[in-house]
Amino acid sequence: MAPQELRPRDRLSQVQAPADVVIRTQGLTKAYGGRHALDGLDLEVPRGEVFGFLGPNGAGKTTAVLLLIGAIAASGGRAEVLGRPAGDRPTRRLLGYLPEQFQFPGWASTRELYEYHADLLGLARREGRRRAGAYADLVGLGQVIDRPVRTFSKGMLQRLGLGQALLGEPALLLLDEPTSGLDPVGIRAVRDLILYLRERGTTIFLNSHQLSEVELTCDRVAVLHRGRVVAAGRVAELLRATQEVEIRAAGLAEAAIARLRGLSVRLEGGDGRWVAEVAGPEVIPELAAAVVESGARLEALLPRRETLEEAFLRLVGSGQDHTSPAART
Amino acid sequence: MSDDRAVVSEGPAGVREAAVSSWPLDEVRASLGRIVAVTRFALREALHGRSFVAGGLLSLAWLAVPALLGWAFFSNLDAFAQSFGAGPQAIGFAREVATHIVVGTAVGGLSFVAVLVTVFRGSGSISGEIQRGTVLAVAARPIARPELVIGKLLGIVAVAVALFTVLSAATVLVAGLLTGVWVADAPRAILLLDLNLAIVGAVSVAASVRFSPLVATVAVLATYFGITNLDKLFLFGLVTDSEILQQAAVWGRLVLPVGEVSDIAAGILGGPLGGLTEELIRGVSAGFEPRPWIVPYAVAYFGVAVALGCIGLVRRDLR
Numbered sequence: 001m002a003p004q005e006l007r008p009r010d011r012l013s014q015v016q017a018p019a020d021v022v023i024r025t026q027g028l029t030k031a032y033g034g035r036h037a038l039d040g041l042d043l044e045v046p047r048g049e050v051f052g053f054l055g056p057n058g059a060g061k062t063t064a065v066l067l068l069i070g071a072i073a074a075s076g077g078r079a080e081v082l083g084r085p086a087g088d089r090p091t092r093r094l095l096g097y098l099p100e101q102f103q104f105p106g107w108a109s110t111r112e113l114y115e116y117h118a119d120l121l122g123l124a125r126r127e128g129r130r131r132a133g134a135y136a137d138l139v140g141l142g143q144v145i146d147r148p149v150r151t152f153s154k155g156m157l158q159r160l161g162l163g164q165a166l167l168g169e170p171a172l173l174l175l176d177e178p179t180s181g182l183d184p185v186g187i188r189a190v191r192d193l194i195l196y197l198r199e200r201g202t203t204i205f206l207n208s209h210q211l212s213e214v215e216l217t218c219d220r221v222a223v224l225h226r227g228r229v230v231a232a233g234r235v236a237e238l239l240r241a242t243q244e245v246e247i248r249a250a251g252l253a254e255a256a257i258a259r260l261r262g263l264s265v266r267l268e269g270g271d272g273r274w275v276a277e278v279a280g281p282e283v284i285p286e287l288a289a290a291v292v293e294s295g296a297r298l299e300a301l302l303p304r305r306e307t308l309e310e311a312f313l314r315l316v317g318s319g320q321d322h323t324s325p326a327a328r329t
Numbered sequence: 330m331s332d333d334r335a336v337v338s339e340g341p342a343g344v345r346e347a348a349v350s351s352w353p354l355d356e357v358r359a360s361l362g363r364i365v366a367v368t369r370f371a372l373r374e375a376l377h378g379r380s381f382v383a384g385g386l387l388s389l390a391w392l393a394v395p396a397l398l399g400w401a402f403f404s405n406l407d408a409f410a411q412s413f414g415a416g417p418q419a420i421g422f423a424r425e426v427a428t429h430i431v432v433g434t435a436v437g438g439l440s441f442v443a444v445l446v447t448v449f450r451g452s453g454s455i456s457g458e459i460q461r462g463t464v465l466a467v468a469a470r471p472i473a474r475p476e477l478v479i480g481k482l483l484g485i486v487a488v489a490v491a492l493f494t495v496l497s498a499a500t501v502l503v504a505g506l507l508t509g510v511w512v513a514d515a516p517r518a519i520l521l522l523d524l525n526l527a528i529v530g531a532v533s534v535a536a537s538v539r540f541s542p543l544v545a546t547v548a549v550l551a552t553y554f555g556i557t558n559l560d561k562l563f564l565f566g567l568v569t570d571s572e573i574l575q576q577a578a579v580w581g582r583l584v585l586p587v588g589e590v591s592d593i594a595a596g597i598l599g600g601p602l603g604g605l606t607e608e609l610i611r612g613v614s615a616g617f618e619p620r621p622w623i624v625p626y627a628v629a630y631f632g633v634a635v636a637l638g639c640i641g642l643v644r645r646d647l648r
Contacts (some may be wrong), residue, residue, distance in 0.1 A: 064466070066646075069468065069469040071464075071468045071469070071646070071647040071648065089471050091471075092470060092471040093468060093471045095471075096469075097465070097466060098466075099465040103461050104466075105463065106375070107373075108374075112373070116366060117466070117467075117470060119366030119369075120363055120366055120471070122359055122471065164466060165466075197364075
């Protein structure tokens with residue numbers, strides 16, 4: 001989809017993002033009454049990155065996104081989007097936003113919704129019509145583009161919202177639970193779309209509960225708990241190494257299993273796949289030797305790391321804050 | 330929408346740029362474009378809404394009342410004239426009075442229905458969207474909040490004005506064709522009642538910026554009915570000889586000037602009947618007549634209500 005050309009006869013003032021940082025917040029705070037929904041958020045999201053924003057319900061994720069689009073006013077701190085104060089009206093031309101539980105009047109059709117948003121974006125009528133058709137096709141609603149939205153399933157509504165968010169061909173895409181209500185095929189389609197957009201250089205800010213999706217798509221993540229960032233960094237950096245080793249072996253006899261059990265603190269599994277908790281890394285070569293010497297075929301020996309879900313639960317599941325200056329992005 | 334509006338392009342560093350024309354005229358044009366977009370959408374939304382359908386049906390049902398009145402009068406006019414020995418001049422006057430009564434009843438009822446439609450749609454226009462969350466995707470677009478308020482207001486008022494004006498004009502036309510009596514000043518009265526609709530719409534939308542649909546609807550309707558019935562308070566003040574009550578009624582009308590504007594419209598639609606009643610109640614309503622500056626005041630009031638709605642939305646969180 002080629003962007004429109006600038007008209008040379010127009011005198012233009014241009015809002016341009018700095019090359020490196022697309023979202024920057026410093027001490028961003030939002031309080032409702034005496035309760036802090038967001039408490040001193042410091043964040044930097046570089047251009048072209050897929051950034052995952054994780055947290056349990058009520059952690060402040062949606063509040064952060066609403067502050068970034070200017071839908072709500074901050075109680076303190078500052079936020080910049082694409083080099084301009086958050087909520088800056090011209091800059092919003094470069095944003096795409098999918099709200100959590102995207103809602104739209106049921107009487108309207110996909111075409112009406114998309115053309116309405118194209119008008120709000122300031123696109124020429126013809127271009128608006130073209131994009132309405134193109135993005136309806138992209139999200140798989142081309143066949144039902146004139147059907148009233150009230151007849152849509154939850155998954156179709158989510159796709160409708162996603163197309164709406166992409167309509168302006170945004171430089172920054174803010175997605176609040178984009179896979180909510182989608183079936184596995186839909187989830188896969190959203191994942192592919194995110195990866196495709198990343199390749200095109202679109203920065204994506206992804207609020208999600210789907211930790212496996214975040215793990216697969218995000219370059220970096222921040223974990224939010226009670227309005228504060230409790231951990232941030234590349235996914236791999238957040239995952240702790242465990243004392244567990246996964247052993248995949250064929251033809252392991254009872255005697256060999258007993259030897260493995262003797263080397264381990266705990267051994268679980270069967271059917272060619274065991275997980276051994278060991279006292280330290282020095283035990284791992286002994287495990288390999290025990291398998292090989294028994295005459296069984298060692299297929300794999302993998303030190304296990306935490307999954308993102310385990311790390312997430314470790315960080316927020318206790319209900320304690322782990323905030324430290326170092327944890328902040 | 331012309332091609333001159335702001336566009337988006339790929340910047341030299343691969344960063345997309347928002348290109349905003351710095352010509353004030355172009356910015357005004359772009360702003361109007363966004364307002365028109367919201368207005369068109371609000372119009373379509375109103376046409377799909379239950380209140381518009383209900384309002385249309387109620388309007389048509391109401392028209393049966395003056396139609397029956399007119400039929401009862403004109404079908405018995407000759408018999409009455411003969412039994413009272415009335416001359417052609419008296420019959421002509423009676424026809425004129427009856428036509429004004431029929432048209433006045435019809436237009437008054439239609440105006441009331443249009444006010445209800447406007448209040449119901451206007452009072453939920455902003456807060457309803459905030460409650461449902463539908464406003465968020467729109468708020469993320471490069472639209473200023475006052476543009477959203479004005480666009481919504483125009484869409485809501487346009488529907489009510491169209492419903493009221495078309496049916497009122499049709500009533501005047503049909504009454505003129507059937508009776509041969511033309512209420513020549515009817516367009517002026519209809520315009521004044523359109524102004525009332527705009528005021529009620531602006532107040533409803535402004536209320537919806539701060540209050541829930543239910544609270545805004547109740548508050549606006551209570552104010553409307555209170556203000557349009559201040560004549561009773563004035564009369565009570567007369568009966569009890571209370572200057573305070575009379576003055577409260579007179580100045581209280583400025584809280585929502587629709588009552589006074591309606592009175593001017595009623596006077597116009599009343600035609601010769603207005604003159605007769607004026608003679609009958611002279612002395613009773615003295616001091617409660619519509620003030621000569623009330624129409625400019627009403628126009629200014631409309632502007633202030635729109636401005637307050639815009640300021641209110643700018644200052645509030647959309648959540």
